[in-house]
Amino acid sequence: MNRRTLLASAALAMSLGGAALAQDTTKACFVYVGPIGDGGWTYQHHQGALAVQEAYGDKVEIAWQESVPEGADAERVLTQMALSGCNIIFTTSFGYMDATNAVAAKFPDIKFEHATGYKREHPNVATYDARFYEGRAVLGHIAGKMTKSNKIGYIASFPIPEVIQGINSYYLHAKKVNPDVELVVTWAYTWFDPSKEADAARAMIDQGVDVIAAHTDSTAPLGEAAKENGAVIGFGQASDMAAFKPSPRVASIIDNWAPYYVKRVGAVMDGTWEQGASWAGMPEGEVVIGEITEAVPADVKAEAEAMIAAITAGEYHPFTGPINKADGSAWLAEGEVADDGTLAGMNFYVEGITAEIPN
Amino acid sequence: MDLSAINPILLVASIMVSATPILLAALGEMVVEKSGVLNLGVEGMMITGAVVGFVVAVASGLPVLGFVAGALAAAVLSLSFGVLTQYLLSNQVATGLGLTMVGLGLSALIGKPYEGVKAPTLPKLDLGPLSDLPVVGRMLFSHDVMVYLSLLLVVAVWAFLKFTRAGLILRAVGESHDSAHALGYKVVRVRMAAIFFGGACAGLGGAYLSLVRVPQWTEGLTAGAGWIALAIVVFASWRAGRVLVGAYLFGGITVLQLNLQAAGAQVPVALLSMSPYLITILVLVLISARGVHGAPASLGRSFHASH
Numbered sequence: 092m093n094r095r096t097l098l099a100s101a102a103l104a105m106s107l108g109g110a111a112l113a114q115d116t117t118k119a120c121f122v123y124v125g126p127i128g129d130g131g132w133t134y135q136h137h138q139g140a141l142a143v144q145e146a147y148g149d150k151v152e153i154a155w156q157e158s159v160p161e162g163a164d165a166e167r168v169l170t171q172m173a174l175s176g177c178n179i180i181f182t183t184s185f186g187y188m189d190a191t192n193a194v195a196a197k198f199p200d201i202k203f204e205h206a207t208g209y210k211r212e213h214p215n216v217a218t219y220d221a222r223f224y225e226g227r228a229v230l231g232h233i234a235g236k237m238t239k240s241n242k243i244g245y246i247a248s249f250p251i252p253e254v255i256q257g258i259n260s261y262y263l264h265a266k267k268v269n270p271d272v273e274l275v276v277t278w279a280y281t282w283f284d285p286s287k288e289a290d291a292a293r294a295m296i297d298q299g300v301d302v303i304a305a306h307t308d309s310t311a312p313l314g315e316a317a318k319e320n321g322a323v324i325g326f327g328q329a330s331d332m333a334a335f336k337p338s339p340r341v342a343s344i345i346d347n348w349a350p351y352y353v354k355r356v357g358a359v360m361d362g363t364w365e366q367g368a369s370w371a372g373m374p375e376g377e378v379v380i381g382e383i384t385e386a387v388p389a390d391v392k393a394e395a396e397a398m399i400a401a402i403t404a405g406e407y408h409p410f411t412g413p414i415n416k417a418d419g420s421a422w423l424a425e426g427e428v429a430d431d432g433t434l435a436g437m438n439f440y441v442e443g444i445t446a447e448i449p450n
Numbered sequence: 451m452d453l454s455a456i457n458p459i460l461l462v463a464s465i466m467v468s469a470t471p472i473l474l475a476a477l478g479e480m481v482v483e484k485s486g487v488l489n490l491g492v493e494g495m496m497i498t499g500a501v502v503g504f505v506v507a508v509a510s511g512l513p514v515l516g517f518v519a520g521a522l523a524a525a526v527l528s529l530s531f532g533v534l535t536q537y538l539l540s541n542q543v544a545t546g547l548g549l550t551m552v553g554l555g556l557s558a559l560i561g562k563p564y565e566g567v568k569a570p571t572l573p574k575l576d577l578g579p580l581s582d583l584p585v586v587g588r589m590l591f592s593h594d595v596m597v598y599l600s601l602l603l604v605v606a607v608w609a610f611l612k613f614t615r616a617g618l619i620l621r622a623v624g625e626s627h628d629s630a631h632a633l634g635y636k637v638v639r640v641r642m643a644a645i646f647f648g649g650a651c652a653g654l655g656g657a658y659l660s661l662v663r664v665p666q667w668t669e670g671l672t673a674g675a676g677w678i679a680l681a682i683v684v685f686a687s688w689r690a691g692r693v694l695v696g697a698y699l700f701g702g703i704t705v706l707q708l709n710l711q712a713a714g715a716q717v718p719v720a721l722l723s724m725s726p727y728l729i730t731i732l733v734l735v736l737i738s739a740r741g742v743h744g745a746p747a748s749l750g751r752s753f754h755a756s757h
Contacts (some may be wrong), residue, residue: 120556126558128565128669198644215719244712277711278719284673285664287704290468294708297460310566312665317568334666446714 118354120177121155122168124184125161125283126416130258131308131329132282132346133157136183136206141347161186162398171195173201179359182206184282185251191314192216202364204355207253214366219351222372223253224404224434225261226300226344227304228409229380229395230326233342234302235265235272236391237324242445244275244300244416246280246291248307249261252437257306261408264398275300276446292316296323299399304328313340324386329382343381350376370431373403398444415442455713457610461705462589469701470600471496471655471663475679475688476630476693477600477607478651483683484611485644486748490546491531492652495677498659498661499524499653504569507657511573517596517657524653532645536638539752550676557669564667571665572596596658601694605650608690608754619643623711624746637753651735652671652676659753678726686735687744700726 119242121140144153159168165187179202182191188208193204195213203216234243247254258435262274277291286308294317303325305312310332316323316339358364363402371377383392401407412423417440475492481487503520507513530536531549534540571592580591611617622630660667684693707722
């Protein structure tokens with residue numbers, strides 16, 4: 092097919108898309124940063140997409156593209172999707188932020204939903220995120236209780252607010268139950284690169300870290316931890332990663348996008364879609380802690396479950412003062428709770444983390 | 451910053467394991483390029499080796515069988531590249547890129563049911579008293595058999611190219627296929643053999659990734675390791691010994707920067723990650739400034755007896 096027929100068929104598809112709309116078929120499209128088979132982040136988004144299909148059956152058509160690089164390529168993919176008759180497009184990684192807004196400007200009739208970003212430059216762009224730091228608090232509690240070397244690790248991806256919230260929350264709650272705990276952060280500068288993630292885990296294990304949390308998408312850090320015969324534990328990230336139960340995977344933080352996707356596609360179908368910035372967490376069921384295995388002592392498990400219940404009920408906020416920033420200045424006073432604006436732009440470590448955030 | 455947290459013994463051990471996949475792949479590709487063929491499909495062959503090796507190891511419970519199967523699968527895949535470029539005279543660059551895409555797609559298809567499955571991994575080789583030696587025991591003599599095999603292979607390839615008649619013929623074909631043809635050597639046959647060897651090596655490297663390095667299968671597992679292998683061949687200016695240096699340097703920098711970070715050192719991560727590529731460019735500049743190219747003269751050119 093040459094370029095001209097491609098364009099012609101794209102135009103045809105667009106008009107067909109319009110016709111399809113009249114027949115009450117809504118097309119929901121998803122752009123993924125990694126392969127669906129990553130067993131983590133992208134896998135969970137795809138589960139959300141499948142839930143949309145399940146919820147609406149014939150009335151909705153879903154389409155997706157995997158492993159779309161963040162950057163200029165994303166804009167091309169988004170344009171192609173917009174031309175192929177998508178009514179709503181979910182862009183599921185932080186790095187698609189500018190591409191999403193640029194393409195949204197050209198297609199005002201199509202709704203765009205960008206995950207974990209903050210730019211909504213056009214009325215047809217909404218953003219959505221999950222309060223992962225709520226889950227990180229629970230993992231931090233378990234890490235602080237379980238570490239024997241008092242060194243806990245965090246494999247970070249990119250220095251963006253979402254990741255820094257996670258690091259801070261994880262550290263604060265480990266520190267709360269274990270004042271001697273030391274946090275080691277390594278930046279992988281990737282969302283998905285199994286060998287590099289394994290290398291990062293290995294580097295930390297070699298330096299005496301015995302609890303590893305990851306903010307990257309693959310199961311490789313758990314694989315590396317598994318080589319230590321139970322001396323090192325970790326957590327499932329984004330997805331349950333149940334294959335590594337009961338150890339090294341002692342718990343997991345699961346992203347559950349299904350409720351949000353079903354709701355938003357539904358809103359497009361009945362014409363009530365509006366721009367918004369959703370930030371849901373444990374109370375809405377968007378952040379879930381997977382099974383805490385028997386490798387965790389019963390009392391620690393009970394405490395973790397109590398914390399989950401408190402966060403879910405809205406009684407406890409993981410960022411409740413007194414908390415100081417890493418430079419020693421005061422951030423939250425006694426009993427004060429962090430506001431969403433500060434959290435969404437978080438660019439500082441809390442007191443006790445000695446490393447610096449790379450630029 | 452606490453650099454004493456970095457244990458140099460464990461660091462070297464970890465670099466050796468980390469560099470083995472790219473060492474194997476780069477070594478194979480070097481032989482292919484020495485015969486005058488540019489195969490850009492290393493990534494595709496590696497990931498095919500990774501997935502087939504994983505599947506066979508899981509099914510049979512024998513990691514060694516996984517390595518053999520991975521090498522064979524990648525080698526057979528590379529033959530399709532060989533047939534297209536050597537017999538049907540297709541463009542080597544385009545065909546190589548195609549091979550990468552085929553490999554990525556094929557591996558995703560084969561690997562789908564094996565996501566989240568654990569594979570039997572290769573045990574550490576027990577070298578008896580050698581492994582018990584202080585310092586070097588943990589550093590050099592406590593690895594799995596593939597690490598040593600990859601080092602042996604470096605020596606073998608070096609000796610083959612330098613001292614054997616067959617190695618001389620392979621190099622002759624790579625330098626001037628017309629002359630080699632005039633002397634009665636079967637250019638296409640030699641190149642097919644080189645391509646097969648290159649494929650097998652890439653497959654071994656891939657299987658090492660999925661069975662030892664990251665003992666599991668995830669789609670896109672190689673994540674660009676094949677391209678790094680290609681860069682190493684250029685870095686090494688087509689010499690076996692330098693391929694070893696290059697692979698350990700490329701693998702070492704990644705491991706080192708992660709270790710420095712874990713120790714709390716304030717290192718410019720981007721700069722460190724970039725450094726192997728900067729060195730590659732520097733090496734290329736040096737080579738061309740000296741006026742002696744390390745590249746085989748017929749690299750990337752198609753051969754047909756009638757031309």
